[in-house]
Amino acid sequence: MTATSHRFDALTAEHMRAGGSWKWSTPGESHGRGLIGAFVAEMDFPVADAVADAVRRAADASQLGYLPDDWAADMADACSAFWGERFGWAPDPAWVRPVPDVLTAFTATVRHFTRPGSAVVLPTPAYMPFLTVPGMLDRELVQVPMPRSDGRLVLDLDAIDRAFADGAGLLVLTNPHNPTGRVFDDAELAALTEVVARHGARVFADEIHAPLTFGGARHRPYAASSSVAAGHTVTATSASKAWNTPGLKCGQVILSNAADAEHWAATGYLAEHGTATPGVLATTAAYRDARGWLDEVLAYLDGNRALLAGADLPGLDVTVPDGTYLAWLDGRGLALDEPPSAFLQREAGVVLTDGAACGEAGRGGMRLNLAMSRPVLTEALTRIRTALRA
Numbered sequence: 001m002t003a004t005s006h007r008f009d010a011l012t013a014e015h016m017r018a019g020g021s022w023k024w025s026t027p028g029e030s031h032g033r034g035l036i037g038a039f040v041a042e043m044d045f046p047v048a049d050a051v052a053d054a055v056r057r058a059a060d061a062s063q064l065g066y067l068p069d070d071w072a073a074d075m076a077d078a079c080s081a082f083w084g085e086r087f088g089w090a091p092d093p094a095w096v097r098p099v100p101d102v103l104t105a106f107t108a109t110v111r112h113f114t115r116p117g118s119a120v121v122l123p124t125p126a127y128m129p130f131l132t133v134p135g136m137l138d139r140e141l142v143q144v145p146m147p148r149s150d151g152r153l154v155l156d157l158d159a160i161d162r163a164f165a166d167g168a169g170l171l172v173l174t175n176p177h178n179p180t181g182r183v184f185d186d187a188e189l190a191a192l193t194e195v196v197a198r199h200g201a202r203v204f205a206d207e208i209h210a211p212l213t214f215g216g217a218r219h220r221p222y223a224a225s226s227s228v229a230a231g232h233t234v235t236a237t238s239a240s241k242a243w244n245t246p247g248l249k250c251g252q253v254i255l256s257n258a259a260d261a262e263h264w265a266a267t268g269y270l271a272e273h274g275t276a277t278p279g280v281l282a283t284t285a286a287y288r289d290a291r292g293w294l295d296e297v298l299a300y301l302d303g304n305r306a307l308l309a310g311a312d313l314p315g316l317d318v319t320v321p322d323g324t325y326l327a328w329l330d331g332r333g334l335a336l337d338e339p340p341s342a343f344l345q346r347e348a349g350v351v352l353t354d355g356a357a358c359g360e361a362g363r364g365g366m367r368l369n370l371a372m373s374r375p376v377l378t379e380a381l382t383r384i385r386t387a388l389r390a
Contacts, residue, residue: 030349181321
């Protein structure tokens with residue numbers, strides 16, 4: 001390797017296909033080449049030593065039983081301390097509760113913190129399961145497309161206001177935003193709080209990508225933005241995105257007022273019960289002992305963002321993310337008779353998330369995962385450019 005190369009650069013597509021991850025498991029090839037997985041939101045990078053060591057210690061010590069209270073409390077302390085240092089808000093560790101993942105937290109929030117039968121409001125394009133889970137819970141979903149303002153996607157506060165006026169009870173706020181990479185600012189959060197409070201509604205704040213921001217963008221926990229927001233918010237997060245541990249099944253619910261904490265204590269048992277013990281131990285290690293690894297990954301991802309920003313992708317409107325490692329590619333200008341993601345999988349051999357799966361507002365778009373080695377990302381972008389020029 002050259003003096004300027006990074007250890008992540010050695011991760012080849014062949015290595016990733018052999019590794020067994022879902023992201024690289026799509027069968028087939030394109031023009032005699034293997035497919036490049038760029039759709040599932042997980043990173044290709046090897047986990048931090050502290051995280052791997054925690055998993056090994058758990059296995060060596062047979063710490064694979066049900067989760068004891070003291071390990072959950074230790075994780076809550078580590079999470080609170082990390083959030084305090086990184087985002088200026090250290091929630092009460094007693095109000096940080098273990099769950100397997102954000103979707104479990106979302107399901108529990110809908111069931112236990114909203115009016116029976118009330119609709120769920122979702123700005124779109126959105127993380128795909130948020131479009132399907134409400135229906136599984138017998139809730140109507142109200143999609144609110146995000147308009148563009150000054151070149152960036154924003155919340156449509158008027159449409160959200162109308163949805164609440166019509167009886168909806170919960171807004172899903174994903175920040176940093178998946179799939180567009182937006183990081184909402186203080187003014188946007190304050191304006192949203194006004195609308196939610198006016199209707200006595202609730203917010204489910206999905207902040208799983210909180211540590212993953214770049215440049216001048218900074219994550220602002222919605223519940224910490226005001227006492228009013230704290231009173232109507234259930235926050236969910238996890239180390240799974242920032243430290244690449246989704247298979248360890250450990251997330252956190254963060255309550256931000258005493259009434260919600262008391263209600264969770266009475267209703268949250270089932271949501272907490274499936275949390276994996278090795279995941280809790282690994283998450284504690286990530287928050288405490290793997291911050292240097294996170295900073296290294298952020299710097300590498302920032303380089304991948306720059307690579308995307310400089311790429312020549314004719315016909316695509318590219319949104320380089322301010323947060324997350326997910327970029328949004330608008331392919332409506334290509335005027336294809338098929339989804340752009342299907343075209344690029346066939347002609348370029350790059351597997352992207354079809355924007356239609358992110359809601360009607362996403363139709364014609366694609367989600368691109370940038371969290372791969374730079375040589376592989378270079379190859380993916382080269383293939384896309386070649387297919388678009390053909």
